[in-house]
Amino acid sequence: MKTSTAISTAIRVQHLDHFFGSGRLRKQALFDINLEIQAGEIVIMTGPSGSGKTTLLTLIGGLRSAQSGSLNVVGHEITDASESELVLARRDNGYIFQAHNLHQSLSAVENVQMGLEVQGNMTKAERYKIATEMLEKVGLGDHTTYYPADLSGGQKQRVAIARALVSQPKIVLADEPTAALDKQSGRDVVEIMHDLAKQQGCTILLVTHDNRILDIADRIVYMEDGRLAAQPEFAEAG
Numbered sequence: 046m047k048t049s050t051a052i053s054t055a056i057r058v059q060h061l062d063h064f065f066g067s068g069r070l071r072k073q074a075l076f077d078i079n080l081e082i083q084a085g086e087i088v089i090m091t092g093p094s095g096s097g098k099t100t101l102l103t104l105i106g107g108l109r110s111a112q113s114g115s116l117n118v119v120g121h122e123i124t125d126a127s128e129s130e131l132v133l134a135r136r137d138n139g140y141i142f143q144a145h146n147l148h149q150s151l152s153a154v155e156n157v158q159m160g161l162e163v164q165g166n167m168t169k170a171e172r173y174k175i176a177t178e179m180l181e182k183v184g185l186g187d188h189t190t191y192y193p194a195d196l197s198g199g200q201k202q203r204v205a206i207a208r209a210l211v212s213q214p215k216i217v218l219a220d221e222p223t224a225a226l227d228k229q230s231g232r233d234v235v236e237i238m239h240d241l242a243k244q245q246g247c248t249i250l251l252v253t254h255d256n257r258i259l260d261i262a263d264r265i266v267y268m269e270d271g272r273l274a275a276q277p278e279f280a281e282a283g
Contacts, residue, residue: 054117055216055248056082056105061114061124063100074100076271078114084215087239087249089259092268098252099220101268105250106218107134119215136163139209139247141219141238145201147193153180153204154189160208179207183237199230206234210241217242219251223258235261 063075075097082088090098104111105118110131116123121134139160140146147156157176161167167175180189183203193201202222209217219238223231235251235258242249251262259265267274 053084054081055084055086055119056080056250057115057117058101058105059115061101061104061111061116063097063104063112074271075104078273080266080273082248082250084248085243085246087242087251087261087263089251089253089262089265090268091253091256091259091265092274094254096268097271098268102218102220102250102252105216106138106140107131137215139212139214139217141202141205141209141217141222143221143224145193145205147201147204147208149193152190152192153185153196153207156193156204157207157211160211163212176207176211179211180204182241183207197230198226199234202226202230202234203237206238206241210238210245210247213245213247215247217247217249219249219253221253221255222251223253223255228257231255231258 058078058080061075061078062073064071064073066072078101090101092098103109104116104123107118107121107123107126110126111124114124118134119137121130121137123131123134126134148159154173154176157179158172161172161175177186177189180186183206185200185203185207188196188200196204217238222238223235226234238249239261
């Protein structure tokens with residue numbers, strides 16, 4: 046896997062196809078995907094359920110190896126990457142999902158500290174301090190010792206945002222981060238994500254069906270039936 050140095054294009058996808066299954070059950074999920082996302086850009090990907098959005102997101106995130114074409118993420122080529130190469134590529138990424146994926150047995154600050162585990166040179170005290178400061182930035186400075194069971198849906202998602210951004214990743218990948226939230230909570234969490242990402246200069250790719258948050262994007266792309274397609278009403282964020 047080759048790694049480049051100066052990177053202005055954070056994500057470059059060229060002629061990407063992807064298949065699930067094998068033999069007679071082999072089914073193509075992505076067709077000739079071509080997409081470039083610049084460093085620091087916030088891009089929303091939208092489209093019908095089952096159109097391939099999450100599949101593309103997981104490939105970009107290094108959660109599985111791309112099969113054909115080229116998929117380059119902050120200098121890491123993901124196509125045909127080995128598991129060890131995917132692990133290395135994932136260190137540049139932060140992930141935010143609909144279901145929060147918080148550890149129920151850990152407090153908010155302990156969950157956020159998990160985002161710093163790849164930083165092997167930090168002491169426990171340093172990790173605690175940085176995680177606490179990040180929780181303050183997302184408005185949960187007085188909830189550091191709370192466990193997920195004691196937090197609202199919006200608060201859990203704020204913890205997930207803090208965990209994703211605490212290591213100052215180059216890429217943040219978010220899959221339906223507002224789907225389980227009411228209008229105000231959803232708005233709050235994406236604005237926090239937007240503001241923190243802009244402060245840190247990281248790139249965001251966010252998959253959503255929530256038309257209420259499209260205006261946070263620098264650009265919107267539309268996917269249907271495994272293909273990136275033109276969608277006039279999504280040409281610009283409002």
